[in-house]
Amino acid sequence: MVVSGMSPAPQAGKNVKPEGLMKAAVLHGIGDLRVEMIPVPEPGDGEVVVEVMRCGVCGSDIGRILRKGTYRFPTVPGHEFAGRVVYDPEGKLCGTRAAVFPLLPCFRCDSCRAERYAQCSSYDYYGSRRDGGFERYLAVKRFNLVPLPDGVSYEEGAMCEPAAVGLRATKALGLKGGERVLVSGAGPVGLCTGMWLRARGAAEVFFSDIDARKLELAGKLGFGIFHRGDSGFDCAVEGTGAGDALADLIVAVGPHSRIVLLGNPGGNVSLAPADYQAILRKELTLRGTWNSSFARNDNDWAEVVAAVADGRLPLGRLITHVISLDELPETVAKIAERKEFFCKVMVDNER
Ligand SMILES: [Zn+2]
Ligand SMILES: [Zn+2]
Incomplete structure (x- = not known):
């Protein structure tokens, strides 16, 4: 059933596919970021639907939005995000809280075969080559999910990438x-x-x-x-x-x-x-050094989550601003002005 208007928040634990429209910050061209309603994505092969709870603003996002653009338009930027799985077509992961490794490897090139995904010769990327986290729901490959233990917050999950x-x-x-x-x-x-x-x-x-x-x-x-x-x-x-x-x-x-x-x-x-x-x-x-390792026997992301959980990595102390998705375009402009001091800016979709 397709309903118009914003999808209601799915209830925890229920494996319900969100439908209808959702709020997203869409980059239509260089310098043209608009918060608008777009259709909720359909999960494809190997994908689940994640409700994005937090998405950090990266310095590279500022460059993409204001100067360089994304690989195609329109694109929803944002590659530093965490949320929870609200719909899994296989019914297994629903309710899982997770960060997301934003690089989608081709799995065919020599680097991918060696699990050196950062050097993949033909990768895709959430938030630059395809839609990313500055929206309510995103269809995410199971491979890219990094489960978060109870002691790790969504904010911290959204900072796994820089960490x-x-x-x-x-x-x-x-x-x-x-x-x-x-x-x-x-x-x-x-x-x-x-x-x-x-x-x-x-x-x-x-x-x-x-x-x-x-x-x-x-x-x-x-x-x-x-x-x-x-x-x-x-x-x-x-x-x-x-x-x-x-x-x-x-x-x-x-x-x-x-x-x-x-x-x-x-x-x-x-x-x-x-x-x-x-x-x-x-x-x-x-x-x-480039990006991070997501190999099975050298997974930087799993190490970050473990270090946050045991208190070695106080990532929350880097957050200087928490904003709603609606405030993102004006905040991007303010960050670029460099008048006010910003360290990590976090978009909170519960605002
Ligand atoms: Zn980043
Ligand atoms: Zn590859």
């Missing part, structure tokens, strides 16, 4: 116990990385950033603040994609240190000859 990216960077660093680590970029992913570095045995974690308000939050979370000229770091994570920030790290780390490159560049990245030469003289190791 899993931070864990991937931390693993890439090959942390040895008791090291002093410097991280450039105190945004949500950088701070998640800092939490992981601490949880995995770093003695001290320092942050650098050009925004004093970000450093203030880093300080409140118990991290050290880097000042130009500080040195003697054992390793570092570059989370900004800016050459100046990378140069600071190259100067601040000692000989034979490692630097993990995590930040996405906004343009060309250049280094002064002396900074470049320091890589050579110090025999530094620079390595990249």
